[in-house]
Amino acid sequence: MADAVTVSQLNEQIKSLLESTFVQIRVEGEISQVTYHTSGHIYFTIKDNKRSLSCVMFRSNARRLRFRLEAGEKVIVSGAITVYVPRGNYQMMAQSVEPYGAGALSVAFEQLKKRLAAEGLFAQERKRPIPSVIAHIAVVTSKTGAAIQDMIRVATKRWPLVKITLIDTLVQGAGSAEEIARHIAYADTLGADVIIVGRGGGSLEDLWAFNEEVVARAIARCKTPVVSAVGHEVDTMISDFVADMRAPTPSAAMEQILPDKTEVFYALDEMMERMETRMHQILKQKREWLQSVTGQLEQHNIARKLQLQRQTLISLREQMVRQMHRQLAQKAPLISQAKRELQTLLWHQMERKRRQLEALTDRLKALEPTSRLLPGSVQMSQNGQVVTLENLKPKDRVRLSDGKYSADALIEKVEKIPL
DSSP states (O other): OOOOOOOHHHHHHHHHHHHHHSSSSSEEEEEEEEEEEESSSSSEEESSSSSSEEEOOHHHHHTOOOOOOOTTTTEEEEEEEETTTTTTTEEEEEEEEEETTHHHHHHHHHHHHHHHHHHHTTTTTOOOHHHOOEEEEEEEOOSSSHHHHHHHHHHHHHHOEEEEEEOOOOOOOOHHHHHHHHHHHHHHTTOOOEEEEEEOOHHHHGGGGGGGHHHHHHHOHHHHHEEEESSSTOOOHHHHSSSSOOSHHHHHHHHHSOHHHHHHHHHHHHHHHHHHHHHHHHHHHHHHHHHHHHHHHHHHHHHHHHHHHHHHHHHHHHHHHHHHHHHHHHOOOHHHHHHHHHHHHHHHHHHHHHHHHHHHHHHHHHHHHGGOOOTTEEEEETTEEEEGGOOOOOOEEEEEESSSEEEEEEEOOOOOOOO
């Protein structure tokens, strides 16, 4: 009988045997579980239709990974087998992971990509903008796939008002590329705002229909903007280059083209608040302006000005009347004295003038010609002027006066008396 060994010894022997036997191997399978640890390590499981294998990729190798591992992908894992001695579990320590079947298909992909790019099908200037407001989306995909359910779920959550028209399409296998192309052309006739073409994840062979030239040209002929949403974020199809927008996944396509109703509501609320605040500011400014203009109009109102002037004049008149009454009350004794003095002065002046008048009258009488006539003589005048006989001629009329009486006479003849 062989000697018994401990569990640790057995696990160590198994570790030595496995790790020395399976030093560098390549295993193909479908990823079923993936965990990205905060340490940077990736823990995942690959499987076939019967068995599964646990794998780990440490951070140093994970940094060189060019794509993100997703459940459902078929891959080829390169690495070695290792054993975790404390539990006796074995797992594959992955050094690299590559998509399955990337050889011949990759060459075909690059050849078609180069040819279509040379024709200008990938040019940015020919791409149509995605409308900012979308009411109708036509979706070209399989009705039985998980992709359409994810898209409907995201669309309902983000913007339930949108209308979605599903065009059930074969998305993999023989004849799938031709059917996708026909259904894209049909979707272009529906008047939708956007066409989404795509499917969920799968192997490169499963997704290959979206790398076919017939699909690429169908997308290029569309008048409706097209979004390509095929597989996972790491999958890049020819349809992605031709389409007007590329979405990393079908559900992401809805997230990219549809607004989030919650964000829209928040934006509307914020807009309403800004509008309300602005309206209050405008109303305040206009109210202040109106008050200013009203004040200016009041200042320039002629009727008001006249009223103010009238009130000012009335006030001034009252002040003047009061002032005059005060002045008169103060000056009344002086006025009475001045009045008496003026009366006395006027009386003396009048007396003096009267005496002067009498003297002048006496002098005037003394100077009158008639007062100097001798008794029995008369004075002769014509038209109020004293004249002599030598100034007269026949038919002249004259007045004769002796100081007491006067007589009118007609000259009949004037003769000079000889000496």
